Amino acid sequence: MKTITYGFPLALLLGSMLLVQGCNKEAATPITAKEAAPDFSIELFGGGNFRLSDHKGKAVVINFFASWCVSCGEETPIIEKVAHQYSPQKVAFLAIAVDDTEKKAKAFLQKTGLTIPAGLDKTGKIKDDYGLYGMPTTFFISKEGKINHLHAGVVTEDLLKHEIGKLVDAH
Amino acid sequence: MGGGAALWGGFSSFFSIWQLCIMQISPFFIAFLAGIYLATLGQKEEAGIIKWILPPCIAYAAGFTLFYSLLIASGLSFSRTLTGNIGNLRIAAGAVILLASLYIFLVNRVPALGKMHRPPLLSGLALLIGVSFALMYSPCITPMLSDIMGLASQRGTAVEGWYLAFLYGLGTTIALCLVAVALILFLGKSKAALRLASIKNACGVILLCLAFMNLAGLMRHYKAFVLGFVL
Numbered sequence: 202m203k204t205i206t207y208g209f210p211l212a213l214l215l216g217s218m219l220l221v222q223g224c225n226k227e228a229a230t231p232i233t234a235k236e237a238a239p240d241f242s243i244e245l246f247g248g249g250n251f252r253l254s255d256h257k258g259k260a261v262v263i264n265f266f267a268s269w270c271v272s273c274g275e276e277t278p279i280i281e282k283v284a285h286q287y288s289p290q291k292v293a294f295l296a297i298a299v300d301d302t303e304k305k306a307k308a309f310l311q312k313t314g315l316t317i318p319a320g321l322d323k324t325g326k327i328k329d330d331y332g333l334y335g336m337p338t339t340f341f342i343s344k345e346g347k348i349n350h351l352h353a354g355v356v357t358e359d360l361l362k363h364e365i366g367k368l369v370d371a372h
Numbered sequence: 373m374g375g376g377a378a379l380w381g382g383f384s385s386f387f388s389i390w391q392l393c394i395m396q397i398s399p400f401f402i403a404f405l406a407g408i409y410l411a412t413l414g415q416k417e418e419a420g421i422i423k424w425i426l427p428p429c430i431a432y433a434a435g436f437t438l439f440y441s442l443l444i445a446s447g448l449s450f451s452r453t454l455t456g457n458i459g460n461l462r463i464a465a466g467a468v469i470l471l472a473s474l475y476i477f478l479v480n481r482v483p484a485l486g487k488m489h490r491p492p493l494l495s496g497l498a499l500l501i502g503v504s505f506a507l508m509y510s511p512c513i514t515p516m517l518s519d520i521m522g523l524a525s526q527r528g529t530a531v532e533g534w535y536l537a538f539l540y541g542l543g544t545t546i547a548l549c550l551v552a553v554a555l556i557l558f559l560g561k562s563k564a565a566l567r568l569a570s571i572k573n574a575c576g577v578i579l580l581c582l583a584f585m586n587l588a589g590l591m592r593h594y595k596a597f598v599l600g601f602v603l
Contacts, residue, residue, distance in 0.1 A: 269599035271392055271512045300510050305596040325459075325589070332455035334443045335511040335521065351525065354518025 235349070238342045239330040243297060243320035246307055251295055251318055254346070260292045260368035261342040262361070265328065267301045268309035270336040276355045277313035283361045284317045291369055294318065299328045299336065343368050373519060378536040381516040382543025386551075392599055393512035396591075397505045398548055400469075400582045401432065404501055405552045406559065407476035407575030408494050410568050413560070421553065427491045428498035429549040435502025436545055441537035443506065444521055447530030458507065465504035466586035472501055473579035476572060502545075508586055510595070516540065 238261075242252040253261065264280055266273040284294040296319035298306035303321050310319055322328050331340065341350040341364045350364050386394060405425065412424050443458075445451045454461070475497065479485045513521065520540060524533025559571065585591045 267510070267595065269392070269595050271389055272514070273512075300592045300595045302593060302596040305600050325592075329455070329458050332446060332452065332458075333510075334446070334455065335513045335517070337513065352518075353521035353525070354513040354515065 235347055238340065238346055238348050239327075240346075241327045241330065243295075243322065243327065245318050245320045246303070246310070247318065251293075251320065253342070256293045257346050258344050259290070260344060260365060261340075262292060262294050262365065263340045263342065264294070264296045264356075265299050265322075265331070265333055265336055265338045265340075266296060266309070267299055267336050268305040269301070272355050273337045274309070274313050276337060277310075277315040279356060279358050279361065280317065281315050283358060283365070286362075287365065287369075292365055295320075297322050297327060299325065299333065341365065341368055373516070373536060375536065375539045378516070378520065378539040379543040381514070382540035382545075383547045384543075385514055385516075386544050386547035390512060390514055393510075394544065394548070395599055396509055396595060398551075400579060401501070401505065401548055402552045402555055403575040403578040404472060404476075404498070405429070405432075405549075406556050407572055407579065408479075408497070409556050410559075410572035410575065411476060411479045411489065413568055421557065424491055424494070425553055425556065427495040429553070431495035431499040432502040433542060433545040433549065435499040436506045437502075437538050437541040439503050439506035440509065440511075440541040441534050444517075444537040444541075445524040445530050445534035446521075447525050447527050448534060451530075451534075461507050462586060465507045466583050468500045468504045469579055469586060470583035472497055473576045473583055476576035476579065480569075480572075506541075508591060 238253060240252070240254045242250050245251055262280075262284075264276075266277075280294070280296070284292075287294075294317040296310070296315060296317055298309070298319065298321045301309075301321060306319070306321050310316075331338075335353055337355060339352045339356050339361075340348055341352075343349045349368055352360060352364070385391075386398075391398070405428065408428065409421075409425055439454070442448065442451045442454055446455070475485065479489050511517065517537075517540060520533055520536045522533075523529040524537055526533070559568075585594055
């Protein structure tokens with residue numbers, strides 16, 4: 202009985218390690234970066250809609266956040282500052298609240314002073330389409346609508362400028 | 373970053389401000405473990421912690437850390453299959469949690485379930501609960517987890533990132549299991565022991581609420597109001 206009790210979970214652990222090693226050999230398939238960014242349309246808190254495909258020809262920075270996320274408030278002043286350094290004709294910024302309610306998300310934006318266009322992913326579809334696991338996460342989308350880079354965790358000013366620079370300078 | 377640092381990072385995050393995010397799962401795991409153990413106290417004479425609690429903790433750790441780390445390791449093709457089907461998987465997770473809550477309610481009432489109530493069955497259930505919790509979890513990304521996810525999202529370093537994410541998740545899970553066991557020991561020795569059946573049923577209700585929120589897509593309300601309130 203002891204063998205069954207302890208053996209099963211331990212076997213699963215060992216099996217998972219072999220599985221992951223196996224997956225590594227197949228990992229020549231493309232990963233998230235450089236893939237086409239899934240199109241979506243989101244209702245903005247300030248009115249109107251943001252449709253990603255309408256912004257082709259511009260660099261797009263999408264920041265996923267939640268009002269209850271411990272570290273999300275840390276990066277909002279940085280995003281706000283950097284967003285004002287680029288012309289809206291060249292770079293579009295968008296904040297998307299996930300796993301959240303409209304009231305809480307709006308209160309979070311007001312408290313942290315983030316004024317870039319923002320909306321709520323009401324159904325969780327955008328989150329799932331982007332394969333999001335954890336917050337905050339920021340996606341950098343090229344003028345051609347491809348995911349150039351994604352950063353999981355709090356962004357720094359240098360990182361934001363570096364990644365946006367790559368998008369803006371690309372021809 | 374070494375494996376030991378990742379393990380310690382996960383363990384220490386449990387006892388820090390990051391616990392607020394882990395509260396998406398920690399009260400529910402404690403309710404699950406307490407529920408199955410209190411059901412054991414109600415019908416078994418030999419209800420030692422090592423025999424009845426340790427195997428489900430190991431199984432939970434295996435299920436949770438495996439799927440948690442795979443979901444983080446977006447550079448792995450298998451991880452992408454998981455994230456591509458996450459919506460359906462979350463519904464399945466809700467169904468598993470529903471079954472676990474019903475089990476806790478009925479195990480002392482249905483003789484057939486009582487006979488099946490053995491450590492291997494509880495370990496199997498704990499394994500599925502671990503997988504389910506990993507699927508419904510949205511971790512807050514700590515600075516260390518941010519570094520790990522950076523590795524795990526790149527094709528060339530995905531396995532290294534997965535390994536570190538596994539150890540990070542394992543560290544968090546070990547801390548959670550230790551706290552759950554301590555609470556159960558306290559519960560067993562306190563005056564609350566007189567109301568064990570009521571506490572067991574309360575654990576079932578807590579899991580039932582989680583299953584309902586998960587199946588009805590209402591988890592965001594729990595996260596926004598409960599976690600937001602604490603924050």
